[in-house]
Amino acid sequence: MQFNDLLFPLVFLPLSVLLFRLVPAAFKKPALVLCSCLFIAWGSPQDLLLTLLSVVFNYISARELYALRRQGEEKKAKAVFLSAVIADLLFLGYFKYFNFVTSNLGALFKTALVKNTLAVPMGISFFTFSELSFLFDVYRERVAAPGKPMDFALYVLFFPKFGSGPIMQYKDMEEQLLSRPAPRLKTETGVRVFLAGLFKKVLLANTLGAVFTPISSMDPASMSMVTAWIGALSYAFMLYYDFSGYSDMALGIGKIFGVDLPVNFRYPYLSDSVSDFWRRWHASLGAWFRDYVYIPLGGSRGGDLKTVRNLTVVWLLTGIWHGANWTFLIWGVFHGAVIVLEKFVLKNALPRIPLPLRRAGTFLAVLAGWVFFFSPGVGPAFSYLGRMVSVAHFTDRTAGYYLLTALPLLIVSVIGASPVVRNAAVALKRSHKKWFFVAEAAVFALGLGLSIAGMLSDTYSSFLYAQF
Amino acid sequence: MDVKRLAAEAVRWLCAALVLALMIGSMLKNRTSSAEFGDVRDAVAPTVQSENMQEADAQLAKRLYGLNPADYEGFYLLAPVSNMDAEELLLVKLKDVSGGEALKAAAEARLETQKNAFDGYGTDQFALLSNHASIELRGNFFLFVVSEHADAAVGAFSAAL
Numbered sequence: 001m002q003f004n005d006l007l008f009p010l011v012f013l014p015l016s017v018l019l020f021r022l023v024p025a026a027f028k029k030p031a032l033v034l035c036s037c038l039f040i041a042w043g044s045p046q047d048l049l050l051t052l053l054s055v056v057f058n059y060i061s062a063r064e065l066y067a068l069r070r071q072g073e074e075k076k077a078k079a080v081f082l083s084a085v086i087a088d089l090l091f092l093g094y095f096k097y098f099n100f101v102t103s104n105l106g107a108l109f110k111t112a113l114v115k116n117t118l119a120v121p122m123g124i125s126f127f128t129f130s131e132l133s134f135l136f137d138v139y140r141e142r143v144a145a146p147g148k149p150m151d152f153a154l155y156v157l158f159f160p161k162f163g164s165g166p167i168m169q170y171k172d173m174e175e176q177l178l179s180r181p182a183p184r185l186k187t188e189t190g191v192r193v194f195l196a197g198l199f200k201k202v203l204l205a206n207t208l209g210a211v212f213t214p215i216s217s218m219d220p221a222s223m224s225m226v227t228a229w230i231g232a233l234s235y236a237f238m239l240y241y242d243f244s245g246y247s248d249m250a251l252g253i254g255k256i257f258g259v260d261l262p263v264n265f266r267y268p269y270l271s272d273s274v275s276d277f278w279r280r281w282h283a284s285l286g287a288w289f290r291d292y293v294y295i296p297l298g299g300s301r302g303g304d305l306k307t308v309r310n311l312t313v314v315w316l317l318t319g320i321w322h323g324a325n326w327t328f329l330i331w332g333v334f335h336g337a338v339i340v341l342e343k344f345v346l347k348n349a350l351p352r353i354p355l356p357l358r359r360a361g362t363f364l365a366v367l368a369g370w371v372f373f374f375s376p377g378v379g380p381a382f383s384y385l386g387r388m389v390s391v392a393h394f395t396d397r398t399a400g401y402y403l404l405t406a407l408p409l410l411i412v413s414v415i416g417a418s419p420v421v422r423n424a425a426v427a428l429k430r431s432h433k434k435w436f437f438v439a440e441a442a443v444f445a446l447g448l449g450l451s452i453a454g455m456l457s458d459t460y461s462s463f464l465y466a467q468f
Numbered sequence: 469m470d471v472k473r474l475a476a477e478a479v480r481w482l483c484a485a486l487v488l489a490l491m492i493g494s495m496l497k498n499r500t501s502s503a504e505f506g507d508v509r510d511a512v513a514p515t516v517q518s519e520n521m522q523e524a525d526a527q528l529a530k531r532l533y534g535l536n537p538a539d540y541e542g543f544y545l546l547a548p549v550s551n552m553d554a555e556e557l558l559l560v561k562l563k564d565v566s567g568g569e570a571l572k573a574a575a576e577a578r579l580e581t582q583k584n585a586f587d588g589y590g591t592d593q594f595a596l597l598s599n600h601a602s603i604e605l606r607g608n609f610f611l612f613v614v615s616e617h618a619d620a621a622v623g624a625f626s627a628a629l
Contacts, residue, residue, distance in 0.1 A: 043569075053483040054483070056483050057480055061480060064476055064477070091487060099564055099565065116491065116494070116495060116565065117494050117607055118490065119570075209530075214526055216536060217525075217526035217538045
C-alpha cells in the first residue's frame with residue numbers, strides 16, 4: 001500500500017487512528033504493529049514474511065550480543081555482531097544488486113547467469129538500515145538494552161516510515177513512543193503536514209511527471225537544448241516534490257501517532273554548496289552514513305588523505321544505495337568529488353562568492369547529477385548533458401510546446417521549493433488572524449478535492465523513492 | 469553454551485535459512501529468457517491483430533498504466549482505438565526482473581479500471597474483459613492481453629520465450 005492510494009487516506013489511516021485511540025494504553029504498541037503488518041502485507045504478503053524473518057533475526061542477534069557483552073565475552077559478541085551485519089548486507093545485496101552483478105558478469109563472460117526473480121521487498125533499503133543502526137547501537141552500547149520484542153518490531157515496522165523513511169535511530173523512537181505510557185498525539189498538526197505532502201505528490205510531482213515522461217522517452221540526440229533543460233528541471237522538481245511530499249506525509253502520520261520523525265528536507269534547492277545540499281536533502285540518509293560509516297572510519301580525523309578516502313567510501317555507498325546501476329555509482333562519485341573539491345580546494349574561495357551565485361552553482365551541479373539519476377545508462381546521460389550545452393541545437397517546435405505548457409508549472413515549482421509560501425502564510429496569520437483560518441481551511445479543502453480527483457484519474461503512480 | 473542461547477542461535481539461523489530457501493526456490497522457479505524482444509513481439513502481436521487497437525506512444529502508456537517505456541528493455545503497447553473498445557495488448561521485457569510485480573499491479577489496476585468503465589454499460593466489452601483477459605509474468609517477460617484470441621497470444625508468448 002502507498003500513501004497516495006485512495007484506500008490509504010480514506011480507509012486505512014482513519015481506521016488505524018481509531019484503533020490506536022480506542023485500545024487501552026497497554027495494547028497501543030501491538031495495535032500499531034498489527035496495522036504496520038497489514039500495511040506491508042497489503043501489496044505482497046511475501047514482503048511481510050521476509051521483513052518479519054529479518055526482524056526476528058536482528059532482534060535475537062541484538063539480544064545475544066548484548067548478553068555476551070554483559071558477560072564480558074567480547075570475542076563472541078563481536079562474532080554475533082559481525083555475522084548479523086554480514087547477513088543483513090547479504091540480504092540487502094541479494095535483492096538490490098544480485099541481478100546487476102550477474103548481468104555484468106554474464107556480459108563479460110558472454111553467458112546468461114541466473115537471476116533473482118523475487119520482488120524487492122518494500123522498504124528494504126530503509127528497514128535494513130534501521131536494523132543495522134540498531135545492531136551498531138547495541139554493540140557500541142549507545143542503546144541501554146535491546147528492549148522488548150514488540151518495541152523492536154514497532155521500531156522497524158512503524159508504517160509511516162517503513163516504505164521510504166525517514167531513517168530513524170532507535171533511541172529517538174524509544175524516547176517518544178516506546179518508553180512513554182501515553183504518546184503525545186499531535187493530530188491537528190499531523191493532518192496538516194500529511195495533506196501538504198499529499199498535495200506535493202499528487203498536484204505537483206505527478207503533474208511534473210506528465211512533462212518529464214515524454215521528454216525522457218525522447219532520444220537525447222534529437223532533442224533541442226531548451227527541451228533538455230525543461231526535462232532536467234521537471235525531473236529535479238518532480239523528484240523533490242515526490243520525495244519531500246512522501247516525507248511530509250510520513251511526518252504528518254508520525255505526529256498523529258505521537259512520533260516526531262526526523263525532518264528529511266529543508267529547502268534543498270536553496271543550498272549554497274553540495275555539502276549543504278546533503279544537510280537539506282534526504283537528511284536522515286546523510287546522517288546515517290555520517291554516524292555509521294564516516295565517523296567509524298575516522299571521519300576527518302587522521303589527515304587529508306584519510307578524509308578523502310572516507311568521503312569516497314561514503315559517496316560510493318550513497319550512490320550504490322540508490323540502486324544497482326552504473327549511473328547511480330557515477331552520481332554518487334560525482335557528488336563525492338564536488339564535496340572533496342569544496343572541502344579542500346574551494347574552502348577559502350567559496351565564502352567570497354556572492355550567495356545567489358553560490359546557490360545557482362550548487363543547483364547546476366545538483367541538476368547535472370540528476371541527469372545520471374534519471375538516465376537509463378551512462379552513454380545516454382552524457383548525451384543528454386551534451387544537449388543541455390549544445391547551443392547549436394538551441395530550440396525547435398517541440399521546445400516551444402513544452403516551454404508554453406511547462407513554464408507556469410516550473411515557476412510554481414520554484415516558488416514552492418522556497419520558504420516564500422510558508423513566510424507569506426505566517427505573515428498573513430499575524431496580520432489577518434480572523435479570516436486566516438477560514439482561508440486556510442478553504443485552501444486545504446480545495447487541495448484535498450483536487451488531490452482525490454488526481455488520484456482517481458491516475459491509474460498508478462508510485463513514489464519514486466519507493467524503488468530505492 | 470547454555471540451552472537458552474542455543475535455542476536463540478537456532479531460531480536466528482533458522483530465519484536466515486528460510487530467507488535463503490525462498491531466494492533459491494524463486495531462482496529455480498522463474499528462469500529468465502534470453503529471447504529478443506522483437507522476436508517475441510513479432511510472434512505475439514499477429515495473434516490478436518485487430519482494427520480496434522493501435523500502437524500507443526509513451527504519453528499514453530503513462531496515462532493508462534503509469535509506466536515509462538524508457539524504464540524497460542522492450543515495451544510494446546497496443547491500446548484501444550476508441551473509448552468503446554476494450555481490446556488491448558501490453559508486452560514488456562524487463563531490465564530488472566524485480567520490477568515484475570509492479571508491472572502486474574499496473575496491469576491489474578488497468579483491467580479493473582476498464583471493467584468499472586464498462587460495467588452495466590458495455591455488455592460485450594465487460595464480458596471480453598472478464599473472460600478473455602490474461603496477465604502473464606514469466607521471468608523477465610510480461611504480457612497483458614485483452615482479446616478474443618487471448619489464449620492464442622499466451623500460447624505464442626510461451627512458445628517464443
